[in-house]
Amino acid sequence: MSEITIKDIAKLCGVGVSTVSRALNNHPDINPETKEMILQVIKENGFVPNNSARNLKRVEANSVAVLVKGITNPFFTDMIEVIEAEIEKRGYSMVLHHVESREDEVDVALELVKEKRLRGIIFLGGEFAHSEEKLRLLSVPFVFSTAGTQPEKLNEKIYSSISVDDKTESSKVVNFLFDIGHKDIAIITAKSEDRSVGKLRLDGYREAYMQHGRKVEENLICALHEGEQYEQFSMENGYVVTKELLARGTKFTAIFAISDVLAIGACRALREAGIRVPQDVSVIGYDGIALGDYYNPRLTTLKQPTKDMALATANLLFDVMTGKKAHQHLVFPGELIIRESTKAVNG
Amino acid sequence: MSEITIKDIAKLCGVGVSTVSRALNNHPDINPETKEMILQVIKENGFVPNNSARNLKRVEANSVAVLVKGITNPFFTDMIEVIEAEIEKRGYSMVLHHVESREDEVDVALELVKEKRLRGIIFLGGEFAHSEEKLRLLSVPFVFSTAGTQPEKLNEKIYSSISVDDKTESSKVVNFLFDIGHKDIAIITAKSEDRSVGKLRLDGYREAYMQHGRKVEENLICALHEGEQYEQFSMENGYVVTKELLARGTKFTAIFAISDVLAIGACRALREAGIRVPQDVSVIGYDGIALGDYYNPRLTTLKQPTKDMALATANLLFDVMTGKKAHQHLVFPGELIIRESTKAVNG
C-alpha cells in the first residue's frame, strides 16, 4: 500500500501535476472550477503533501525555529507563547523544537536550517559557550535568549542576545538577604563546571559575599544533580539537594535557589524537616514564573521581564533578518519581587 | 552562498557521492581510511546532510512521533520522559511534536507520517472524537494515551488506547467528598461542548450526584475559558474561574478541579478571598502531578499511574508495530491520594 502522491491525484483528475500543485498552493493561475474539483478529489482520497519534498524544493519557507533546552521549565513556556504570537503576527510560522539535554543546540540548529529552510533561529536557554567557528556555519540570523551573557571573546557581530545580567541580578538577590540580616546563605545552583546561567548566578553570589567582606562557606553551595534521574531545573532536584544540605548540618538562615522551581523543591524539604518558611528559613527564587505567585508561601523572587524579553527577542530577530538592524546585545533589568517566603532576621 | 551538499564533499574528496553517503551512514562496505578522510573533510567544511532529502529517500526512519496537545501541562511532561526512554531503548528515535490547541492532531499526524517516515504515533491528550474515516488514513499504528475513553461507535480494531476510566474515577472523587460530609461541591471543568476528558469527568460528577439522590446545582459547574488568553489547563484559568464562582455567591464547601494545575489556581483564589483550604473549603485535583505533592497544602488528588501508563503506551505501540499484538484498549485504575487539601465536614 504505497502512499498516494500528487501524481496519483493528477491522474485521477485528468490534469497535470502542476495544476494540482497550483491548487494546493493557492496559486493565482488556475481556473476556480478546476481548483475546486481537484481539492475535492484530494479530500476524498485523503492526500497529504509530503513536507520533506516541499522543503527540498522551496527556496524559503518563511519559518523561524525556536530551540528550547529544557521545555519542562515553565519559565520557557511563558516566553514561547509570546514569541509564537509575534512570529505569526508577521506571517511566519514557528517551528518549536525541543533540544535534549545531552544534545548540542547548535548542531540541532544546523540540521534544522537545512531541513526546514529556516529564516532565523531563536535559542531559548542552554549554554552560551559555543565556538565561533561553529556558529559561523549557521547561515541565518539567530538570537540567544535568556541563555546567560556571552563570554567576551566571542565575536559580538555574528549573533544577537537577550538576557538579564545574571551575575549582577544574582548578587542583588544575595545582597538583599544580607540587608535583611541574613549572614549564612545557602545557594542551590548548577555544578561548578556549568557554562550556563548557573555559573553566572553563582558568580554573583560570590561577589555579594565579597562585598560584605565575608568568606563563602563552601558547604553552603549546593550543586544540582545532573543527567540521569531528573531534569536539572526540577522541583525534585531542588528537594533532593536541600535534603543533602540539611544533612550536612551547616548552619544557614536563607536559601537562594537559582530558579523558582528549585526554590519550591527546597520549601518542601524544609517543611518536611519541620522548618518553617519564612519564620525559620527564608527562601528566594529566580525567574518570576507564575507558579511562584501561586505557591504558598508566595515566593520572593528575582523576576525576569519575561514578556518584554520575549517581545524583544522576536523583534530583534526580525530586524536582523530584514537587514534593518545589525546584531545587538540587549540586557534587561531584573526586578526583585518581595513576597512571603523571605523574612528579616535580627542579627 | 548556496549551501554545501554531498556532491561538493564528493568532489573535494575525489570520490563518488555514494561513498560519501556510506561514510555518513556507517555503511559496512567502505574502506576505513577512505571513511576517515571523508569525515575529516566533512568536519572541515561544516557539511550537514539535509534531512528533508534523507526522509524523502529513506524507506524507514525508525522513528516514532509523540504528539502532545498542551505541552505546558506538567502531567504530560512526566509521561514524555518515560516514553522517550522506552523508545530509545528499542533503538528508535522520538520525534516530539507540539500540537497547537487550534490544530487537529490527526491532521498534524498525517503530515508528519509522510514527512518523517514514521513507524508509529503516540497521541498524548487531546480529543478522542475523531472520525474513523480520517483515522484510517493514518498508515502506521497509533495509540491514544490519556485522551479519554473513546466512544463506542469508533472501530476499536484500528487503534489502541491507554487511559483511566475518567468518568468512574471522577465519580469516585465526588463520592469521596460526599462521604466526608460535603454536599455542595463545585466542579471546574471544560466547556460543555468539550469532547475530551473534560466531558467524561463532568459526566462522573453528575453520576455521583445522581447516586446520592441530589440534583446538580448548575451554578456550581464552572466552565474553563478557552482559546484566546490562556492555556486551558493553567493555574491562571483555575484562578479566574474560581473568582467567578465566588462572585456568583452560590454556597459550596468543596471544589473538584479536573486537573491539579487548575486546583492550584483555585487555591489561590480562595486564599485571596480569605477562605482557608481545607478548613473552610476542601479542594481536590486530578492527575497526581509532582507539583501537587510540593504544594502547600499538599493537594488531595486522583492520581493517574503516570509511569505505568507511559510504559504501557510505548509497549503497546511497539507490539502493534511489530505485529506481536492486535490493537488493545487498556484502562488503568486511578488512585485517590488523600493529602492535606481536603477535610471532613459535619453535616
Added chain:
DNA sequence: TTGTACGCGTTATCAT
C-alpha cells in the same frame, strides 16, 4: 489556463 520536464539532496541498486 494548463501540461511537460527538470532538479532539489540524498539513498539504494546495480555495475564495476
Added chain:
DNA sequence: ATGATAACGCGTACAA
C-alpha cells in the same frame, strides 16, 4: 570497495 545512476515527491520554468 567504489562509482554511476535511478528514484523519492514536489515546485516551477517553460512551452503549449
